Amino acid sequence: MKTAKTSLHPITRIVVGIAGAVMFIALFVPIWQIQLTAPQYPEGLELFIHADKLSGDVQIINGLNNYIGMKEINEKDFIEFSVLPYIIVALGLIGLLTAAVNRRGLYLFWVIFFALFGIVTIIRFYLWLYDYGHNLDPTAPIQVPGMSYQPPMLGYKQLLNFGAYSIPAIGGWAMFAAVGLAIWGLILEFKFKKK
Amino acid sequence: MKNNLIKATLAFSVIAFFGACKPKTASDAVTGNAAQKVYVAPGEHDEFYSFTSGGFSGQVSVYGIPSGRLLKVLPVFSQDPETGYGYGEDTKPMLNTSHGFVPWGDQHHLAVSQTNGEYDGRWLFANENNTPRVARLDLTTFTTTEIIEIPNSAGNHSSPFVTDNTEYVVAGTRFSVPFEDVNGDIPISTYAENFSGAITFIKVDPETGKMGIDFQLKTPPVNYDLSRTGKGASSGWFFFSTYNTEKAHTLLEVNASQNDKDFILAVNWKKISEMVKEGKGRKVKAKYAHNVYDHNSHSATSTILDEVHVLDIEDLEGVAYYIPCPKSPHGADVDPSGEYIVGSGKLASLIPVFSFSKMMKAIEEKKFDGDFDGIPVLNYETVLHGEVQKPGLGPLHTEFDANGNAYTSFFVSSEVVKWNVKTLEVVDRQPTYYSTGHLTVAGGNTKNPYGKYLVAWNKITKDRYLPTGPELAQSAQLFDITGEKMELLLDFPTIGEPHYAQIVPASLIVDKQKRIYDINANTHKHVVKNEDDTRVVRNGNRVDVYMTLIRTHITPDNIEGIRMGDEVYFHITNLEQDWDLPHGFAVMGNNNSEVLILPGETRTMKWVPTKVGIIPMYCTDFCSALHQEMQGYIRVSPAGSNTPLRYGTGDKAPKAE
Numbered sequence: 063m064k065t066a067k068t069s070l071h072p073i074t075r076i077v078v079g080i081a082g083a084v085m086f087i088a089l090f091v092p093i094w095q096i097q098l099t100a101p102q103y104p105e106g107l108e109l110f111i112h113a114d115k116l117s118g119d120v121q122i123i124n125g126l127n128n129y130i131g132m133k134e135i136n137e138k139d140f141i142e143f144s145v146l147p148y149i150i151v152a153l154g155l156i157g158l159l160t161a162a163v164n165r166r167g168l169y170l171f172w173v174i175f176f177a178l179f180g181i182v183t184i185i186r187f188y189l190w191l192y193d194y195g196h197n198l199d200p201t202a203p204i205q206v207p208g209m210s211y212q213p214p215m216l217g218y219k220q221l222l223n224f225g226a227y228s229i230p231a232i233g234g235w236a237m238f239a240a241v242g243l244a245i246w247g248l249i250l251e252f253k254f255k256k257k
Numbered sequence: 258m259k260n261n262l263i264k265a266t267l268a269f270s271v272i273a274f275f276g277a278c279k280p281k282t283a284s285d286a287v288t289g290n291a292a293q294k295v296y297v298a299p300g301e302h303d304e305f306y307s308f309t310s311g312g313f314s315g316q317v318s319v320y321g322i323p324s325g326r327l328l329k330v331l332p333v334f335s336q337d338p339e340t341g342y343g344y345g346e347d348t349k350p351m352l353n354t355s356h357g358f359v360p361w362g363d364q365h366h367l368a369v370s371q372t373n374g375e376y377d378g379r380w381l382f383a384n385e386n387n388t389p390r391v392a393r394l395d396l397t398t399f400t401t402t403e404i405i406e407i408p409n410s411a412g413n414h415s416s417p418f419v420t421d422n423t424e425y426v427v428a429g430t431r432f433s434v435p436f437e438d439v440n441g442d443i444p445i446s447t448y449a450e451n452f453s454g455a456i457t458f459i460k461v462d463p464e465t466g467k468m469g470i471d472f473q474l475k476t477p478p479v480n481y482d483l484s485r486t487g488k489g490a491s492s493g494w495f496f497f498s499t500y501n502t503e504k505a506h507t508l509l510e511v512n513a514s515q516n517d518k519d520f521i522l523a524v525n526w527k528k529i530s531e532m533v534k535e536g537k538g539r540k541v542k543a544k545y546a547h548n549v550y551d552h553n554s555h556s557a558t559s560t561i562l563d564e565v566h567v568l569d570i571e572d573l574e575g576v577a578y579y580i581p582c583p584k585s586p587h588g589a590d591v592d593p594s595g596e597y598i599v600g601s602g603k604l605a606s607l608i609p610v611f612s613f614s615k616m617m618k619a620i621e622e623k624k625f626d627g628d629f630d631g632i633p634v635l636n637y638e639t640v641l642h643g644e645v646q647k648p649g650l651g652p653l654h655t656e657f658d659a660n661g662n663a664y665t666s667f668f669v670s671s672e673v674v675k676w677n678v679k680t681l682e683v684v685d686r687q688p689t690y691y692s693t694g695h696l697t698v699a700g701g702n703t704k705n706p707y708g709k710y711l712v713a714w715n716k717i718t719k720d721r722y723l724p725t726g727p728e729l730a731q732s733a734q735l736f737d738i739t740g741e742k743m744e745l746l747l748d749f750p751t752i753g754e755p756h757y758a759q760i761v762p763a764s765l766i767v768d769k770q771k772r773i774y775d776i777n778a779n780t781h782k783h784v785v786k787n788e789d790d791t792r793v794v795r796n797g798n799r800v801d802v803y804m805t806l807i808r809t810h811i812t813p814d815n816i817e818g819i820r821m822g823d824e825v826y827f828h829i830t831n832l833e834q835d836w837d838l839p840h841g842f843a844v845m846g847n848n849n850s851e852v853l854i855l856p857g858e859t860r861t862m863k864w865v866p867t868k869v870g871i872i873p874m875y876c877t878d879f880c881s882a883l884h885q886e887m888q889g890y891i892r893v894s895p896a897g898s899n900t901p902l903r904y905g906t907g908d909k910a911p912k913a914e
Binding site: 129 | 807808809834835836881883886
């Protein structure tokens with residue numbers, strides 16, 4: 063018998079349902095994007111990170127990075143791409159399930175899962191960016207002692223003649239929206255509990 | 258004393274007065290805001306492309322309008338050592354003809370493909386006046402993609418002109434000559450009896466643009482000058498200006514200017530095309546080349562064809578009529594409505610304007626004035642709409658705007674004259690500097706001209722620009738024709754000698770442009786899509802080098818084992834897939850030009866070693882920060898030596914034994 067204690071605040075229930083549904087967007091559209099500008103690239107260059115692949119001007123960027131000794135970016139090198147889609151589906155389904163069964167326990171599980179996923183992703187992304195920008199080929203043609211080219215995780219950074227903007231893409235915004243909804247739900251839950 | 262002073266003052270005043278009466282100079286003719294109208298700010302684009310003929314350069318130039326800036330010179334009929342066009346193995350077949358390889362051409366006129374009487378921006382057709390040929394350029398790549406030779410013709414001047422849906426590209430011969438199936442070794446003075454004129458209808462495939470000669474009309478021996486398609490009411494007809502109806506073969510300056518009237522030949526090509534389908538006409542043996550360039554295989558093939566379908570024009574009923582036209586007409590131009598046909602007689606003092614509906618009526622009522630070699634001659638007054646009186650001296654060519662106005666170029670009086678087609682009244686005249694030949698109005702030969710700009714392409718330059726020795730570039734003037742009076746905006750020099758141009762809105766073409774060639778679509782016989790597949794192969798005295806270029810190295814960049822007496826073919830693939838990243842390639846002392854290779858393209862360059870020793874090679878087009886490092890070496894050993902064939906780059910480069 064469902065008691066008030068194990069069920070969710072009605073708004074939380076709606077909110078977690080929406081959050082779950084919205085996660086699925088990240089399967090079909092890019093999650094993150096890196097926009098590059100340079101004096102000789104008036105048309106700009108872009109790199110999109112999806113749940114399961116890379117798109118955009120990957121080949122051109124690889125060709126340019128060759129000069130300063132950065133490694134080639136290859137989809138195959140990222141274990142994330144095989145795992146991410148499943149995690150996203152799982153988050154989405156559990157969110158929807160939580161809304162359906164209206165169980166607080168499941169909701170908290172979902173929130174913790176989401177939080178862990180977020181933290182792990184951010185750390186992994188940062189580590190990859192660090193390695194990519196610091197682990198340079200010693201025989202690279204252009205060598206500036208002590209120089210590194212770690213792309214920004216979020217925001218703008220100048221890397222030699224390129225300006226790099228690292229920002230969410232539609233999928234990323236969807237996930238942020240889900241995070242926002244999750245937090246809102248959490249607040250409602252604790253407020254409700256106090257009542 | 259006082260008397261002398263008065264005389265002196267009087268004399269001085271008279272001289273000063275006449276001195277002040279000098280005619281207005283060019284700078285006075287330009288109004289204040291002309292500069293603003295032609296200034297295209299840095300980063301901005303021109304509104305129109307002007308595809309301009311290169312005349313005796315053999316090429317086609319592309320200018321931006323209104324800035325008058327030269328955007329590019331496109332190689333068409335002349336070799337271009339800058340790109341290797343006509344030098345490299347892949348493009349040499351384009352310049353093949355029934356006379357063998359011809360390295361130069363005389364490019365006169367241009368025609369943008371049309372759909373429903375308007376530019377559709379798919380292809381640009383160009384004629385060659387010397388060794389008669391018609392070229393088709395692809396406007397997604399701005400390259401020459403096909404050239405077909407015209408048999409039984411000489412001096413392909415009345416060419417190329419398209420029908421209003423580009424069913425045909427039409428080419429008329431300038432010089433009448435004996436057809437190829439009769440003995441040509443005959444006295445020149447038998448011109449009138451044995452020589453014939455040829456009008457060729459080249460069919461254009463609506464999907465691919467591929468050309469093929471559908472039929473030729475064999476006509477009496479006159480000279481064909483220019484022609485235009487009918488449109489609207491006159492769609493299905495074609496109009497050719499003819500001169501030398503005197504049938505002179507020598508001193509044409511005098512002998513072809515005797516007759517008071519020559520003709521405009523009106524041809525119902527639609528009907529003739531149906532007759533051909535029904536089997537009319539005969540096959541004539543004639544050799545001519547057909548050269549096609551494919552953008553996937555990045556190479557050209559040349560085929561020599563040996564027969565063409567001919568119809569004798571005097572055997573055809575009801576499809577060809579002569580309209581008398583004073584006097585040695587140059588242009589035969591059809592107005593946007595298709596109703597009015599303007600004849601510009603080089604030596605005439607008036608401009609006759611004919612009416613298509615009157616012409617059709619005259620044909621029905623058989624208002625003929627006899628015939629000329631079996632073709633009915635219509636009565637001049639019956640088909641005339643009217644004459645523009647005293648327009649100027651030496652009218653050559655007419656184009657139109659969308660407001661019922663005609664613009665005619667006058668060579669002798671060096672001016673452009675604007676007149677109303679219906680009322681035949683002169684509206685405005687503006688000088689050109691100097692002696693304009695043809696002019697172009699944006700879309701001026703279509704059903705719906707864009708108007709706005711007119712460019713006069715002149716024949717005499719003299720003092721228009723800073724002098725460059727005895728040889729001067731031809732001059733062109735840009736006019737604003739939006740108002741009642743034409744306004745001179747800009748004066749700019751041109752390459753070669755523009756005879757004509759087509760001014761097309763950029764919006765019709767820019768979005769279709771290719772930026773690179775897709776390496777995955779490359780089907781060149783000797784393409785290498787991966788650095789690992791590069792290799793050097795020997796077959797007797799022939800050596801094939803399969804090479805790739807990508808920033809910023811050549812693979813292989815060290816080659817050993819080449820010998821004197823070898824013929825070396827470099828097959829070079831540019832592996833880049835980024836915008837504006839061509840690589841060039843050259844070998845020291847090569848009796849050949851470089852090749853320029855665009856991203857995704859493969860180019861073959863031939864080299865015959867001339868000396869024993871070490872021969873450098875390098876990339877010639879500045880491609881990256883380390884372009885100076887994009888180089889390699891070839892070791893040439895004496896003939897008969899047994900230096901092993903070895904090659905590679907970096908770790909794979911041949912090491913010392």
